[in-house]
Each structure stands twice: as structure tokens, then as C-alpha cells.
Amino acid sequence: MKSGPKSKAMFDRAAKSISGGVSSNFRYWGDNSTLIVKKAKGAYLWDQDDKRYVDYRLGFGPVVLGHARDEINEHVSEAIKMGTTFAMTNEYEIRVAEKIRKMTGVDLVRMTNTGTEATMGAIRIARAFTGRDKVLKFDGAYHGFHDYSLWNTYPPTTGVGYRNSPFLIPQGSGIPRSIGDLMYSLPFNDKEILETKLKERWQDIACIIVEPLLGNQASIMPQDGFLDFIREQCTKYGIVMIMDEVKTGFRIAKGGAQEYFNVKADLVTYAKCLGNGFPAAAIGGQKHIMKEVGPGKIPHGGTFGANIVAMAAADKTLDLIESGELDKVNAHGKLLRAGWKKILDKAGVPYVIQGPDAMPGIVFTEEPVCKEYKHWADGDHDTYDAIINKCIENGVMPDYDSREPWFISSCHTDKDADFVLDVFENAVKDVLK
Ligand SMILES: Cc1ncc(COP(=O)(O)O)c(C=O)c1O
Incomplete structure (x- = not known):
């Protein structure tokens, strides 16, 4: 072409x-x-x-x-007359948080601007909450552009070691090797390998971050029971289950993959469809974890988080999805x-x-x-x-x-x-x- x-x-x-x-x-x-x-x-x-x-x-x-949905553009145009960025809480943000809670069942949220920020923040929260450092992800899964995501996103299929503990391959240069020491990446949909790894290593693992279906592998679906198995194992070992719903959230169902697959994660990340193209994103999660995010406890911030443009867009987008x-x-x-x-x-x-x-x-x-x-x-x-x-x-x-x-x-x-x-x-x- x-x-x-x-x-x-x-x-x-x-x-x-x-x-x-x-x-x-x-x-x-x-x-x-x-x-x-x-x-x-x-x-x-x-x-x-x-x-x-x-x-x-x-x-x-x-x-x-x-x-360029007229209803959303008009809502945003009206909203920005009040200003756009205050580094203070605003009413649009509260409305969006209430709607996310109602539609997805999460207890508390924090707004971000992108999916990358959301997954990075969720991993931080999981580490702080568990006091452990390692992150377990799945081969082929992409969770944004930060250093804890770009491992085995697109690895070669041969010469990558033993299936139960494949080598960790960064997506490109500039990702510190030492970060790889904090990662595991395993084949998606393989309960046995996951169970073995968790039995051996659960003490080190802060979170399992899972895209409920592999949106970066032409939508590979979880096999029956795989997400439930992750849920069970996370509960058993005190590991935080992060469901990365950046692609699936507000798309595959009003309540995203949690509703579609009937699985409840500890933390969930949203972006993409939340703002229908405006840069709105969020971390949501269960109260006992999310309530620990705060000054002197678990750091989270950002100048543009919950700005009026994004929040007004999300406010109207969620109404249209709800309808x-x-x-x-x-x-x-x-x-x-x-x-x-x-x-x-x-x-x-x-x-x-x-x-x-x-x-x-x-x-x-x-x-x-x-x-x-x-x-x-x-x-x-x-x-x-x-x-x-x-x-x-x-x-x-x-x-x-x-x-x-x-x-x-x-x-x-x-x-x-x-x-x-x-x-x-x-x-x-x-x-x-
Ligand atoms: C599953 C998943 N997580 C995170 C991200 C990162 O989101 P963003 O591009 O908004 O930073 C993406 C982006 O495609 C994604 O597909």
C-alpha cells in the first residue's frame, strides 16, 4: 500500500x-x-x-x-469554559468515578491520563500492598510503554528457553536488564505452568497482571476457567490480581471483562474507551487495597490526572455506553x-x-x-x-x-x-x- x-x-x-x-x-x-x-x-x-x-x-x-461524536464534543466544549486543569478535585471527576464504580463494581478509583500510567500505578500499588517486588505477566501481553511491561511482548518463538521459565526478552533497547530480574512471563492459558511457578515463587510475587484476553495477539481468549484459576491462586497466595482492561474496559461489556468473564480482580486498569478517544484513564480496585493509596502511604499523582477535558468526555461517554x-x-x-x-x-x-x-x-x-x-x-x-x-x-x-x-x-x-x-x-x- x-x-x-x-x-x-x-x-x-x-x-x-x-x-x-x-x-x-x-x-x-x-x-x-x-x-x-x-x-x-x-x-x-x-x-x-x-x-x-x-x-x-x-x-x-x-x-x-x-x-467526533457531537454529544461528547458539545459536553466537553461546555465543560472547558470552567477551565481545564486545577490540580484540585472537580465535580466531573467525581461523577466519572461514581459511574465507573456503578458500571464495573470497583470500590474506589484514581484517574490517570493513559493506560501506561494506569498499569504502572497499579503495579506500584500491588508492590506496596504486598511488600513484594516481582511482577508476573503473560507472553505476548502488552501493558503499556513502561519498563515493567515491555518484556516478552513479541519474543521469538524458538531459542527462548524452557517453556516453564522462558528467557525474558525486552522489546527493545533502553529497558534496564535489572528490571528483567523483577519479572516473570509465562504462557497464557497454561494453568499447570502457572501453578508450578506460584508454588515455587509466590513469596516474591506482588501481582499477576493479566489482560483478560490478549488484545495484542488478535484477541486470544482465556480458556474456560483460566481467569478463575488466576483469581483463586492470587487469593491463596496473597498476590494482587491486576486485570488490565485498557482494551476491554467499556467495550466488551458495560462492566468490561470482569462482567463478561464473571471474574473479580483486585485492581483493574481502564483507558481507551473510557473517554471515546479523549485521554481519560483510571485505576480501579477493591477498597482494602485502594484505600491505602495516599500521602505517606502509596504514592500516586500527576498534573493532568482528572483534567476537565478528559473527565467531561468520560462523563458523556459512560452515559452513552450505559444507554x-x-x-x-x-x-x-x-x-x-x-x-x-x-x-x-x-x-x-x-x-x-x-x-x-x-x-x-x-x-x-x-x-x-x-x-x-x-x-x-x-x-x-x-x-x-x-x-x-x-x-x-x-x-x-x-x-x-x-x-x-x-x-x-x-x-x-x-x-x-x-x-x-x-x-x-x-x-x-x-x-x-
Ligand atoms: C492492554 C493494554 N494495556 C495498556 C496499554 C497502554 O495504554 P496507553 O497506550 O493508553 O498508554 C495498552 C495500549 O494499547 C493496552 O492494549
Whole structure:
């Protein structure tokens, strides 16, 4: 896929002032293909060359109610007349905290600006609360851009040691090796390995941070009982269970993954859909832990946390989600899945479609079910990438990166689904011929 002339010219301009022309490594698609956005509305996004895309990236997931929603923009515009940042508590923040509690069942919250800040804060709280230092995560899981997350996010699948205690591989340079000494990373969905590690090492482990489904591995689902098992083991060993709901929160159900999978974590992190694209995020959790966050106890702060822009956006976003908009999200996801199934069955490629309807993922693999990172990693990404490339060329934009699921919004229509499936079918035919 090549960007149009205006996008290309603007990318070249960007690259003179911004490292690599992008403000996040994940946004770089190549010097000749990185698109520059012009505008977005509802389910659609236009690039600088006025090419329209049905958008299933939705900014890496947050825009669950569609781009530039009038109700949210108007609410924010009205709210910011009072100012934006005070380093003091405000009423919007209180309202948002009350709504998060009601919708998710957490007892107390602290606002942050991003998912990265939320997971970093939750890990700090878990360490302070338990007096232990180690963090256990799962291979392939991404929990933000801080140093306690970027281990085994995208490791090679061979030469990484014994399955029960794989080597820890940082995502890139600049992450101190010594941080790796404070981490464990294990295969997702493997109760036996987790049980063994906990039996041996529970005294050191402050928290298990788990994304309830692997949103960075095309939505690999937890197998029956896996999240319950983590819950049980955390209770047994006094380990804090952190559910990272940055992608799933306010998307897969009003109450997020805790509701969807009927599991209650000790701490939960929210971001993305909380503000429908405005940078709102939060740490939520059970009272006996969250009440310890405070001066002289567990440090947490930040100048911009709970600013009016984010809180007003979250205030209206949560109202719209509460009013039932996720039903439209799920209905559209179902339509796409049914269409993909027909197309891929006809094409005769081995595939798995996985994840909840609000964020389904596709992997070309012989595996009957993807259960862990390695199943995704061993998939046929070249074929998937080629198909997605064609989709983007023809106006349908899931993420270019095969690790991402398709993010659905409540603005995607049945008519969009017809168009999208048509484009997808032609792309499949073209690539497989
Ligand atoms: C599961 C998960 N946790 C944390 C993060 C980090 O969130 P942010 O990009 O808002 O810092 C992400 C981002 O994609 C994520 O998917």
C-alpha cells in the first residue's frame, strides 16, 4: 500500500521534526505508506488525499462510539469554559468515578491520563500492598510503554528457553536488564505452568497482571476457567490480581471483562474507551487495597490526572455506553464474523476467528484454537498482511499490524458491513489466487 501524494509530502515534512515522522512506533507503516489523517467522523476516516476509509483501527481501540461524536464534543466544549486543569478535585471527576464504580463494581478509583500510567500505578500499588517486588505477566501481553511491561511482548518463538521459565526478552533497547530480574512471563492459558511457578515463587510475587484476553495477539481468549484459576491462586497466595482492561474496559461489556468473564480482580486498569478517544484513564480496585493509596502511604499523582477535558468526555461517554450503545457494537461485530467465516471457508484457508464481537481477531493458522502467544506467532502473517494491505487500498482500514483485532464502533452500519465484506472477499481472492 502506498500513501497518496499529499500524505507522502506531509509525512516527509513530519519526519523533519518528529522522530520517524510519528509519535508512537506503532504508527509507522513505512516511509511511503504512513498515512496522515485529515479528519474522521463516525465510522469513517479520511487521509490527506481525501481518501475515505471505514475505520476499524479506531485509534487502537478507544473510539467505541465513533469519531467526533457531537454529544461528547458539545459536553466537553461546555465543560472547558470552567477551565481545564486545577490540580484540585472537580465535580466531573467525581461523577466519572461514581459511574465507573456503578458500571464495573470497583470500590474506589484514581484517574490517570493513559493506560501506561494506569498499569504502572497499579503495579506500584500491588508492590506496596504486598511488600513484594516481582511482577508476573503473560507472553505476548502488552501493558503499556513502561519498563515493567515491555518484556516478552513479541519474543521469538524458538531459542527462548524452557517453556516453564522462558528467557525474558525486552522489546527493545533502553529497558534496564535489572528490571528483567523483577519479572516473570509465562504462557497464557497454561494453568499447570502457572501453578508450578506460584508454588515455587509466590513469596516474591506482588501481582499477576493479566489482560483478560490478549488484545495484542488478535484477541486470544482465556480458556474456560483460566481467569478463575488466576483469581483463586492470587487469593491463596496473597498476590494482587491486576486485570488490565485498557482494551476491554467499556467495550466488551458495560462492566468490561470482569462482567463478561464473571471474574473479580483486585485492581483493574481502564483507558481507551473510557473517554471515546479523549485521554481519560483510571485505576480501579477493591477498597482494602485502594484505600491505602495516599500521602505517606502509596504514592500516586500527576498534573493532568482528572483534567476537565478528559473527565467531561468520560462523563458523556459512560452515559452513552450505559444507554445501550454497545449492543450496536456487538451486532456489527457478529455480522463481520459471519461474513468472514463464509468467505474464508469458501477460500479454503485454515483460520481462526476469535475474541468478543466488539474486538474480533483473525489468525491464519492450522491450530483449532489459539490459546497462547506462540499459536498466534506461528500463524501465517504474510497472507493476513497482504489481505489487509488490499483492504486498506480499497477503503477498509483494520490495523496494518496483524497483532491487532478489528475494533468495532456503534457507528458502523449494516451497509458498511456489506461494503467491508465485499472488499475483504476481493482481497482474499486476489491474495490467494
Ligand atoms: C492492554 C493494554 N494495556 C495498556 C496499554 C497502554 O495504554 P496507553 O497506550 O493508553 O498508554 C495498552 C495500549 O494499547 C493496552 O492494549
